[in-house]
Amino acid sequence: MKPLLAAGLLFMALCAPPALSANPATLYDTHCQACHGPGRMGAMAPALLPQSLERLRPAEVESVIRNGRPATQMAGFAGTLSDEDIRALAGYLAVPPSSLPDWSAADMAASYRVLVDPARLPPRPVHSANPQNLFVVVEAGDHHVTVLDGDRFRPVARFASHFALHGGPKFSPDGRFVYFASRDGWATQYDLYSLQVVADVRVGLNTRNLAVSSDGRWVLVGNTLPETLVLLDANGLRPVRTLPVRDREGRVSRVSAVYDAPPRKSFVVALKDVPELWEISYDPAAEPIYPGYVHDYKMGEGIAVPGYLNPRVTPLELVLDDFFFDPSYRHVIGASREGRAQVINLDIRRKVAELSLSGMPHLGSGITFVRDGRRYMATPNLKGGLLTVVDMESWQTVKDIVLPGAGFFLRSHENTPYAWADAMMSPRKDTLALIDKRTLEVARTLTLRPGKTNAHVEFTRDGRYALVSIMETPGELVVVDATTLREVAALPMMKPIGKYNVFNKVTRSEGTSH
Template sequence: MKALLPLALLAALGSLQPASANPATLYQQHCQSCHGDNRMGAMAPALLPQSLERLKPAEILDTIRHGRSATQMPAFAERLADVDIQALAGYLKTAPEQPARWSEADTAASRVVYADPARLPAKPVHRADPQNLFVVVEAGDHHVSVLDGDTLSPITRFQSRFALHGGPKFSPDGRFVYFASRDGWVTQYDLYTLQNVAEIRVGLNTRNVAVSSDGRWVLAGNTLPETLVLLDANGLKPVKTLAVRDAAGKTSRVSAVYDAAPRHSFIVALKDVPELWEISYDPKAARVYPGHVHDYKMGEALSVDGFLNPRVTPLDLVLDDFFFDPAYRHVIGASREGRAQVINLDIRRKVAELPLDGMPHLGSGIAFEEGGHRYMATPNLSSGRVTVIDLDSWQRVKDIPTLGPGFFLRSHENTPYAWVDAMMGPKKDTLAIIDKRTLAVVKTVTPRPGKTTAHVEFTRDGRYALVSVMENPGELLVLDAATFREVKSLPMAKPIGKYNVFNKVTRSEGTSH
């Protein structure tokens, strides 16, 4: 009933509460009804350390004090003493007294279907080209915008789950987009009818999801609990859950899951054990992989019981970040210790060490062809450079100096340029533009001085580059990809990423997969 009382009375009640109250008691009094027992989430997100790891302490304090606009999260600055707010914020960053658990039954019970997939109309309800839509993840207020890539104007904007992973995934035809939130929710959204189709909570902390190239499956990878969850892509019905552990029984968090379309398989990167997993979803595959406790055989018909039995590639270190060569025969991986390797997925072993040091961000790398050679290029999280590697010889071709440590590198088949940010350093407001023909920086642009500017995505034809001003409030800038001049700006709430349907489903060499 407190929410119905006048603000002045609420303030008076808050001032009567003793300072330095037990934070667990504060949670039960003020947070439990929305965020759930044991902080696992209910109508509001989970408040576990894993769920909050990307929030700075100041952001957590600000949310408790002032609430969140456009949500049901209230402000507590007038109800709680500041010392109690600080104690509560610290409490949320610690592990619960009882270990948080999430079972297959919990997953099944969480599923909500909003629209019968069998009754969805065959054509879009809007006039935009469905292959040239952009999906924009706005972290500032947990919303998603859908843009018409031809007019570069919004079609719709809707509220998302809390703290979406920046990289949504698409069905092969581009009709559906799948989102994963940090606290375990997977959402299927229909870009034809602009509505949610289904949602399901697959865990308490989820890294990301992958969609199979045949459009049948969604695979979610969790860090809490340490599981893989297989879902039917059409309606998100749970199919099977696999505990992630090595041959000795050691459990591991999932670092990421990927779809390797040419191989008709998922690739799973592990965070705590030196292994790389490959899970085939080809129903016609008949393969035997001898020599490992996880080996499996797939018959002519897809067996769900045998489906999540991975082909394991043993490694000599844990690889934290990854890049695939265009044929998906090789994984280029880097560890946090500064080592990088090339793993051949066919023979299941390392075939080369790579001259990559520091913290290369391979997951945001690009591939391109120039002068008859195939190259990959990656930014670096710890130094101002882009490293170019020859994909035939696995040798470093060049280190291109940039303005500072960068997170994203992006390009397109129809442009000779690659764009890289420096968002991890003092030049966070400036993008460097690299000529792929000369491997040199030819231009820098600072569209919004002093504001973090990063993550470029191109229109379907490569004519325009969309750039995020990652502030709240922020902007989505449209720049001409040839002249680098700004042609349009759209207000956004910290747009952490935007994704063009055509570029994603065709696996453009200039964007992440």
């Protein structure tokens, strides 16, 4: 070949546009579908829908595709796919499918698994730890759960969970069973006596959370895809009933959250897209629900239905995205994403007060406490770096306490004078603020691991020790003496996003979320 021609061809090759990458849908079908299922609905691996991946930043999705995920079967594709293909595939996963997939009763029934006959479970714990002082630790870094002895601070068990558990597992009234909900729709029952999974069932494609009835009989799961509530038998998770979530005009709504209201023997349901509040009684003696309080499309608008396991509807002025209960469970304190907050009386089924809460309050992380004979609630602000204290008799804001930065979690205990707030959503993510509940001032700040996310405090049953998550991969669980504030233990963990003490949860401690 002549030198001039060779040089010309080389120039053309260097200047030519790169070869087009494969279509992202084709990439998915070739490399992902075998594990993650047709339509990205999940199979042996989790669903890859935007709702399921909402907690992962785009860069994290690309990293998992490129490098895989430790302690799972997810292999990395760095040697198989180009960076351009990986970016294209990550972008494809962030877009909803052209037609939303459905999850039918038949799909649910096919997914249902009983791993251990509940009738054959041992009557007593097979371990020596105090069952009332166990912690359940959710590790998001590699999708595992650790059961921790709260007296010795030693792991009792560790097991693989479904993908992206919701951070708030719920317990049976006696504390024996813990129930989990994963973002991609799985509900799981785990026995803390025998340390094994009892049953699980996939109730949807994207799940918000679940609640357990105070009589230990029911589990109610709220979904965002499909828009349903699913009622399960708590003893083995057998599906019992599916309720479509629609308002009076037939508009569909996702479920924002499901809560148990023990004194009322009912579930309370927050809706994400319509201004309604639902209460579902599990009291067999519940009074019938009359026109104006129910819409039941099978029976017809305005026809009275049994009060047992049917939704009683309270119309609202706005959509409430986050909830908090007063200790009597007569009042729901709810906030919209825009920061408006209201107090709803569940007995008379209407708003009784407006709250002055700036920014975006995180009521789901609120606490209550008594000061000078009066009951107060406190809630962190997801944007403003403030902790708002509200008098629960007058419903007036008493004080906005300035924190080191915007945080997510607030925790306390009856036996400590301090409320612990993190600043995990700010540049000072490594700083915890200890607010004196007597003076409503920041008494001191604490940094256990500089430069790392120090967050989500939970106390032992007696309030003597505070457990702090270092939310990193790898991370730690740091145990602090709640009086001296000295570190007494540290356990390696894989991004522990939350830990939950059995006793504090089942007794509804005023210092923790319910």
